[in-house]
Amino acid sequence: MKKKLFLLLPFFFIFLQCKKDDDTSESEYVIREYSDQVILDQSILEEYLQTHTYNYEDFNNNSNIDVKINKLSDNSSRQSLLDMASLKSINVKDSNGNDVAHNLYYIIAREGSNTSPSIVDSVYVAYEGKLTSGESFDKRKFPVWIDLANSLKGFREGVSELKTGVYSENSNGTIEYNSFGVGIFIFPSGLGYFENISSGIPEYSPLIFSVKLMTYNDTDHDNDGVLSIFEDIDGDGSPFEDDSDGDRIWNMYDSDDDGDGILTINELDKNNDTIIDDTDNDGIPDYLDPDN
Numbered sequence: 001m002k003k004k005l006f007l008l009l010p011f012f013f014i015f016l017q018c019k020k021d022d023d024t025s026e027s028e029y030v031i032r033e034y035s036d037q038v039i040l041d042q043s044i045l046e047e048y049l050q051t052h053t054y055n056y057e058d059f060n061n062n063s064n065i066d067v068k069i070n071k072l073s074d075n076s077s078r079q080s081l082l083d084m085a086s087l088k089s090i091n092v093k094d095s096n097g098n099d100v101a102h103n104l105y106y107i108i109a110r111e112g113s114n115t116s117p118s119i120v121d122s123v124y125v126a127y128e129g130k131l132t133s134g135e136s137f138d139k140r141k142f143p144v145w146i147d148l149a150n151s152l153k154g155f156r157e158g159v160s161e162l163k164t165g166v167y168s169e170n171s172n173g174t175i176e177y178n179s180f181g182v183g184i185f186i187f188p189s190g191l192g193y194f195e196n197i198s199s200g201i202p203e204y205s206p207l208i209f210s211v212k213l214m215t216y217n218d219t220d221h222d223n224d225g226v227l228s229i230f231e232d233i234d235g236d237g238s239p240f241e242d243d244s245d246g247d248r249i250w251n252m253y254d255s256d257d258d259g260d261g262i263l264t265i266n267e268l269d270k271n272n273d274t275i276i277d278d279t280d281n282d283g284i285p286d287y288l289d290p291d292n
């Protein structure tokens with residue numbers, strides 16, 4: 001009896017080890033569900049927002065001030081980020097096509113005196129991106145152009161809440177920006193890189209961006225005469241995934257939106273009266289009407 005047990009044991013251990021290895025490799029490669037991860041991230045972000053503040057007193061004037069986020073000391077009378085944050089709920093589609101609501105927290109440190117970009121415009125921004133650990137993973141002290149249509153959902157939705165300021169040209173030809181909007185955007189990984197690892201950013205990282213919006217350009221990605229934000233056919237505020245002719249090219253990137261072989265630019269306004277044409281008066285403009 002004893003002999004048998006002795007013989008069995010090594011097999012048992014080998015089996016256990018194999019099983020363990022299998023489990024490890026499986027859990028490494030299964031992408032988490034948005035609906036699970038958003039709950040984890042929400043508790044990380046609530047904790048972060050409650051325990052941090054920023055230099056809000058510095059934003060009462062028009063000078064070029066950087067956002068500085070600091071840990072709140074115990075018994076501090078300063079406002080926390082949570083005290084000051086507004087909330088925007090943004091849906092992300094999971095693997096089954098269901099919408100999962102994600103919270104974007106945003107703080108407008110300075111309003112900005114001019115106008116706001118759409119979520120698909122090109123923006124000229126200075127920014128810093130941080131992890132909840134406080135580690136900075138990207139910093140642009142001098143502004144760069146970014147196409148919001150190609151940027152992180154949380155970044156895009158946040159920056160579209162900011163307003164630009166005014167700018168003037170100095171005698172040496174440089175442009176000076178003043179009274180532009182400054183904001184802080186804090187969002188879960190589902191509005192960021194989610195399972196992807198990006199330079200300096202581990203997978204499933206909630207992100208914090210502080211952004212200064214200098215100026216922006218309206219964008220018409222497919223140059224068809226319809227601004228990208230107006231290629232939002234279902235009117236849900238986002239032109240992403242709007243695809244009139246079902247050719248899997250979203251209208252904002254599709255130069256023939258109704259797939260009738262006539263380019264949108266050539267049937268948008270044939271008589272140049274600045275009114276979009278609807279030849280058969282069926283309420284569907286020609287560029288979205290395959291019958292016309």
Ligand SMILES: [Ca+2]
Pocket residue numbers: 232233234235236237238239240241242
């Ligand atoms: Ca839409």
Ligand SMILES: [Ca+2]
Pocket residue numbers: 222224226231251252253254255256257264
């Ligand atoms: Ca188009």
Ligand SMILES: [Ca+2]
Pocket residue numbers: 256257258259260261262263264267286287288
């Ligand atoms: Ca067409």
Ligand SMILES: [Ca+2]
Pocket residue numbers: 258260262267285286287288289290291292
């Ligand atoms: Ca047409």
